[in-house]
Amino acid sequence: MTSNTGELHVRARTQVQDSVASGRRRFLQTGAAGALGAAALSLAPAAVLARPALKLGPDGLRALARDFDGRLILPGQDGYALAAWPNNARYSGVLPQAVAMCANQRDVQRCIRWAGDSGMPFAIRSGGHNYAGFSTTAGLLIDVKAMNSVTVDLKNETAWVQGGANNNDVAAVLRNYPYAIPSGRCPTVGTSGLVLGGGWGFAATHDGLTCDSLLGTELVLASAEARSIDANSHKELFWAVRGGGGGNFGVHTGFTFKLHKVDKVTTFNLSWAPGKQIELLRALQALQLTYPTMISTRSKALPMAAGARPARDSLYVQTLGQFWGGEKELREMLAPLYAVAVPQTADIYEVDYWRGRDYLLTDDPNGLYDIRCSFVKTALSEAAMDNMLTWMTRWPGGSVLQENMGILFAIGGQVKAVPSNATAYVHRDSNFIFEMEASWGPIDKPETVQRQRAWLKDYYDDMQRFLQPESYVNFPSRDLKNWAQAYYGSNLGQLSDVKRRVDPGNLFRFEQSIPLAPKR
Known part of the structure; x- marks a missing residue:
């Protein structure tokens, strides 16, 4: 997901x-x-x-x-x-x-x-x-x-997006223009939640997070008053909503985004037969780090089928992504990967940006699932990848194919060009998000679900020695320890101060809402 x-x-x-x-x-x-x-x-x-x-x-x-x-x-x-x-x-x-x-x-x-x-x-x-x-x-x-309308201002190269618009609503309008907003790949995910938590997508390494393109927003405050804010008006609140997570400061009813020129891209989907998982994952991370702003990868190891615990030699490696250049150049860049192992499947297409976007779409996650995530500062070490693969073989089984047992989302490149205190999104020194999931179906008995969730917790806890003690607020978990520090890090204090000033009665409160700073 x-x-x-x-x-x-x-x-x-x-x-x-x-x-x-x-x-x-x-x-x-x-x-x-x-x-x-x-x-x-x-x-x-x-x-x-x-x-x-x-x-x-x-x-x-x-x-x-x-x-x-x-x-x-x-x-x-x-x-x-x-x-x-x-x-x-x-x-x-x-x-x-x-x-x-x-x-x-x-x-x-x-x-x-x-x-x-x-x-x-x-x-x-x-x-x-x-x-x-x-x-x-x-x-x-x-x-x-x-409330899902989208309006394009070609003169100023901006777009107005209402608070209920989702990724598909935005794409349906922008695909008529040579412009885009860095956004996610799940079509029905709301723009509001995406941008307020930061906003990962395949364009992030090239153009930054979704929140990095935000120029202004309208929101309804706890007083029920509507306000328009930007970098020049209520700048502290505008700082906070760019990565502070949805629902902490008000209800956002519209956003103004800077548009980015788009043209040709090359999409790719490569998979390898089981074997050489560590070597391939190491080469995929190296590829991303060698071309940090020109390529965006989502790489993982996964089993071939649902059912019983997978054997290690049955796990295969797959990567999906986008290159901001031509097919010939990308194939040259992929040579080190081919030297490790020739892909079993290799779909590589040079297309216009919007056809590429359609190719990279995923079916919306919809069902019964639990997730965890952390950030990787540089790259997963060989020991970390070995530990990850070992935990995959301990999956307790179930009716649903576990496609996302360990994913590396590229989150560096242009995202790192913004200082960690310039917006509320604090994870600017990381190259990857590491995410793991458990999912099950209605046919799975309660004890099977319990074993899966216990496996996910133990797997996540054991991987922490290799990861940063941080987590992406748009991939939240109710079971996350020290969630406020994990989501917001060194920006938590300032976020709490803004929360105290904007919502002193703590109307916008939920299980993991930003805590109010103590009264002074």
């Missing part, structure tokens, strides 16, 4: 009203959306009048529905099951009291105001691909998928 969305699971808190003389509402430590003072980056009006709390349950939801441009879907109504279904079916049993299909920014404001007043738990969803299920809730599910 190569993308993710970083959407949010938030929990509204109970409102307490001050006296009218206070001129604004205040909240307890667990209070809902409140007024932001002057210290809060000047992001809220000077006074926000208190409103009486609304009732929970169907009556309160009907009150929200009466003032709504989109559609509020209740359990049992047409479309509810589809609207409530998350990408990771592990969380499909978490059913909302209602799904608010927002038609515009005003609907988002109404939902945030309503949730703050009522105290009902809520979650916000664009693509619904949050691996850890943070875009699910037993309360109000606020869905922005219908």
